[in-house]
Amino acid sequence: MSRQLYMVYLTLKEAAEATGLNEATIRRLCKRSDSKPFIQMKESKRGAQYTIQSNYLFSIYSPVKSKDKQHYTRLDDNINRIDIKPIQDYTLVITAKDELIQSLKSENSYLREENKSLREENKELKFLPPAPMQSPSLSEQPTHKIYLILTIILFISVLAIGLYVLFKL
Numbered sequence: 001m002s003r004q005l006y007m008v009y010l011t012l013k014e015a016a017e018a019t020g021l022n023e024a025t026i027r028r029l030c031k032r033s034d035s036k037p038f039i040q041m042k043e044s045k046r047g048a049q050y051t052i053q054s055n056y057l058f059s060i061y062s063p064v065k066s067k068d069k070q071h072y073t074r075l076d077d078n079i080n081r082i083d084i085k086p087i088q089d090y091t092l093v094i095t096a097k098d099e100l101i102q103s104l105k106s107e108n109s110y111l112r113e114e115n116k117s118l119r120e121e122n123k124e125l126k127f128l129p130p131a132p133m134q135s136p137s138l139s140e141q142p143t144h145k146i147y148l149i150l151t152i153i154l155f156i157s158v159l160a161i162g163l164y165v166l167f168k169l
Contacts, residue, residue, distance in 0.1 A: 008096060009040055009051035019057065020064035026052065029060060 030050045038056035
């Protein structure tokens with residue numbers, strides 16, 4: 001099953017600007033073991049760079065709100081003048097989210113089918129007769145041979161000592 005996900009990855013500098021944190025803080029986040037699935041190495045002119053998935057980054061650190069006045073639009077309605085934020089273009093993020101939801105739904109249905117087939121196989125295996133258990137015979141077990149030989153030697157030794165003591169008296 002082949003699928004492609006289009007996730008937005010940010011460089012450390014972009015992530016630091018988006019969250020208002022230092023790049024070192026973002027780098028420490030990238031080095032954490034639980035962050036590894038959300039980190040990719042990207043080749044650049046300066047060598048390999050960390051890139052971090054934006055959804056993961058913003059689930060850990062909230063994005064910073066811009067306080068620049070230029071990001072506001074002034075509406076004039078002849079009664080009041082109201083400063084409001086412009087509507088940002090989130091179509092790329094929404095498209096990526098929708099694609100992710102679709103891929104997760106398809107993955108979920110695939111896993112449900114796989115689980116169903118495995119349960120059926122498990123039921124079939126329960127109906128099979130148990131495999132015959134073969135225990136090795138006494139001659140095939142090397143430890144039993146050693147114990148048998150030692151027992152014989154011990155018996156012969158005790159017998160020899162008994163005969164020696166018997167004829168010595």
